[in-house]
Amino acid sequence: MRKIIYISFLLIIITGCRLGPPPDVTTPVPAVSPEPAIDVNMKPLVFASIPMDNRLKMLEGWSMLADYITQETGIPVDVTIKKSYHEIIEALSSKEVDFCYAGPLIYVGAHEKAGALPLVKPTANGQPFYNSVIIVRKDSGINDIAGLKGRSFAFTDRDSTSGYLFPRAMLAEDGVKSLNFFSKVTYSGGHDSSLEGVYQKYIDGAGIFDYAFVKEKNSKTEDLKILKTSDPIPMGPIVISKNFDPEIAKKLQAVFLTIGKTEETKILAEKIKVDGYVEAKDSDYDSIRKAMSIVKKLGEDYKTE
Numbered sequence: 001m002r003k004i005i006y007i008s009f010l011l012i013i014i015t016g017c018r019l020g021p022p023p024d025v026t027t028p029v030p031a032v033s034p035e036p037a038i039d040v041n042m043k044p045l046v047f048a049s050i051p052m053d054n055r056l057k058m059l060e061g062w063s064m065l066a067d068y069i070t071q072e073t074g075i076p077v078d079v080t081i082k083k084s085y086h087e088i089i090e091a092l093s094s095k096e097v098d099f100c101y102a103g104p105l106i107y108v109g110a111h112e113k114a115g116a117l118p119l120v121k122p123t124a125n126g127q128p129f130y131n132s133v134i135i136v137r138k139d140s141g142i143n144d145i146a147g148l149k150g151r152s153f154a155f156t157d158r159d160s161t162s163g164y165l166f167p168r169a170m171l172a173e174d175g176v177k178s179l180n181f182f183s184k185v186t187y188s189g190g191h192d193s194s195l196e197g198v199y200q201k202y203i204d205g206a207g208i209f210d211y212a213f214v215k216e217k218n219s220k221t222e223d224l225k226i227l228k229t230s231d232p233i234p235m236g237p238i239v240i241s242k243n244f245d246p247e248i249a250k251k252l253q254a255v256f257l258t259i260g261k262t263e264e265t266k267i268l269a270e271k272i273k274v275d276g277y278v279e280a281k282d283s284d285y286d287s288i289r290k291a292m293s294i295v296k297k298l299g300e301d302y303k304t305e
Contacts, residue, residue, distance in 0.1 A: 044076040045069075045248075048088050048100040061271035062101075065259075068268055072255045075248065085109070085159055092116050092241045099244065099252070103236040105161035108288050115242030118280035119249060120256040121235045124211075128278050129232035131210045132166035135198055138225045142204065145174035145227060151204035152184040154194045161288065163191055166230040167207025168298075169291040174228070177298055198224060209233075231287060237280045253279065 049062055059081060066077035080097070082088050085106040091097035093114040102110055110116035121128050136142045142151065156163025171181075179185050186203065188194040194206035199220045205227070212218040213226070238256060240249055260269035260276030269276060 042076060044078045045098040046078050046080060046091075046096065048080050048082050048091060048097040050082055050085060050088065057271075061268075061273070064268050064271050068259075068265065069252065069255050072258075073248075073251045075251070089113055089116075092239070095241065095243065097241070099238060099240045101236060102239045103159070103161050104234050104285055104288050105165055105292075106159060107237055107239055108285055108292070110239055111282060111285075116239045117242065117244075118237035118282060118284065119240050119253050120277040121237040121280040121284065122274035123260075123276050123278055124235065124274065125214060126275060127232075128235050128280075128284075130162065130214075130235060132162035132170070132207060132230040132233060133210045133213065133226045134167055134170060134205060134207050134228045135195070135224050135226055136205045137198060137201065138223055140204060142227070145171060145176065148176075148205050148227075149181055150183050152186070153179075153182040154186045154188045154197055154203045154206040156188055156191055156194055156208065158187070161236075162209035162230070162233055163194065163207055165288070165291050165295060166233060169294040170207070170228050170230055172294055172298055195220065195224070234280075234284045234287065237284075238277070 047062065047066060049058065059079065062079045062081075066079050069075065069077050082091065085102065088097060088100050088102065089106070089110045092100065092110055099119065102116075107116065107118060124130060134145070136148070142148060155167060158164050184203075186197075188197060188206070191208040191211065194203075194208045195212055195218070197203040198206050210226075210229070213221050238252075240252075256277040257279070259265045259272075260274060
């Protein structure tokens with residue numbers, strides 16, 4: 001019996017040596033921060049945009065954004081796609097929408113009509129601005145704005161900052177006071193359509209944003225040339241309604257500022273076509289107001305719709 005007890009005692013000692021000493025309970029163990037719990041009783045925030053690209057791809061990107069905001073804050077977010085910026089402005093005014101993506105021109109209108117405020121603005125190519133350009137084909141024989149006289153010209157949409165407002169202001173700076181300067185003026189409905197129209201020689205010139213030249217590197221740009229480039233245009237902001245809760249606004253802003261800066265958000269940034277976000281303020285959009293004043297002096301009662 002004593003032999004059995006002695007052997008058991010030795011086994012305990014040997015096992016203890018192999019396992020090592022017990023952990024020091026006085027050493028603090030780093031705590032893992034849990035994800036915020038989703039408040040199922042909270043009314044979801046509603047985020048809105050218009051279909052600027054393939055509708056399904058856009059919805060996928062914005063839905064990923066909504067999920068990321070919920071993951072980081074615990075605040076549920078619903079996504080809605082509106083037919084026009086006019087619908088978004090009305091929805092902000094009626095409190096149907098809490099925050100949204102808006103082009104810079106539409107932000108100015110939303111600020112004037114609904115008291116909307118910019119929360120953050122995206123960056124592209126490392127910059128929170130872009131440019132509008134007036135383009136023609138290299139083989140068109142057109143070398144300046146004066147050379148467009150009597151030719152056809154395309155804008156994208158009268159609600160577009162870089163597809164109408166800034167091209168219109170640039171034309172005015174070079175003496176084009178009336179659109180009768182052109183033989184025909186069309187509204188293509190999109191920047192890609194305007195670029196394609198010039199490339200295919202359906203139209204002689206167009207005003208578009210410079211994405212295809214500086215970001216996308218569209219091969220068709222090799223046959224095109226830029227006649228005039230605008231001053232920097234601030235990127236369209238993420239806009240909040242005037243009655244937005246300030247504390248929730250801070251949380252949202254903090255989440256947006258992480259996008260594109262961490263490994264887990266790079267796919268999200270790619271889906272919503274941004275590099276990242278920086279803080280935005282209303283005065284960032286004074287250049288838009290300046291361009292609007294130039295166009296208004298031409299006799300157009302220019303309003304955002």
